[in-house]
Amino acid sequence: MRRFLLILFLAPLSALAEGTDRLKNFVETTRSAKADFTQTVTGNNAKKPQQASGEMQFSRPGKFRWSYDKPYEQLIVGDGDKLWIYDKDLEQVTVKSLDQALGGSPAALLAGSNEIEKSFALQNAGTKDGLEWLEAIPKMPDSTFSTVRMGFDNSGLKVMELNDHFGQQTLIKFSNLQKNPEFAAQTFEFTPPKGADVIGE
Numbered sequence: 001m002r003r004f005l006l007i008l009f010l011a012p013l014s015a016l017a018e019g020t021d022r023l024k025n026f027v028e029t030t031r032s033a034k035a036d037f038t039q040t041v042t043g044n045n046a047k048k049p050q051q052a053s054g055e056m057q058f059s060r061p062g063k064f065r066w067s068y069d070k071p072y073e074q075l076i077v078g079d080g081d082k083l084w085i086y087d088k089d090l091e092q093v094t095v096k097s098l099d100q101a102l103g104g105s106p107a108a109l110l111a112g113s114n115e116i117e118k119s120f121a122l123q124n125a126g127t128k129d130g131l132e133w134l135e136a137i138p139k140m141p142d143s144t145f146s147t148v149r150m151g152f153d154n155s156g157l158k159v160m161e162l163n164d165h166f167g168q169q170t171l172i173k174f175s176n177l178q179k180n181p182e183f184a185a186q187t188f189e190f191t192p193p194k195g196a197d198v199i200g201e
Contacts, residue, residue: 080188
């Protein structure tokens, strides 16, 4: 599967906090963040794992920028109003309403509003691999994902595991986190390149 539309971020938390406490602390204390990420997709009859990597940036609520640089270049930008997806190889831009796109997505957990429990049922999922885990189940019946698992250590969110309704799993690992950096206004702006096909709104 060539396309990825996934989003997540990070925040430091107390040593003894459980997964739900760590997420709520993240929501309360992190207004912006940037980090590198690696992404691996498995399952859904794929012959081998599909891997990608890049950099993510976000500013709450609703502004984010995901830049994929390997194995192909793709850019995903939420400007607070619209969601833009630009595929450089195809010279194609897809645009849709940000509110509609976020919904019960992983992006809503991290870059959305503070009212995460309106869209997700949260529960602690114990400790594994040195991380405190949280499981979030979307309340929206049309959500793409069946469950979202998040693993935290004392430095913040380290791993996100996304499971869809078709048996596919996406694992995202973060590194080089910077919490609450200042971003230039144009960081979360997007203008379709000249000659690109624009699909959507």
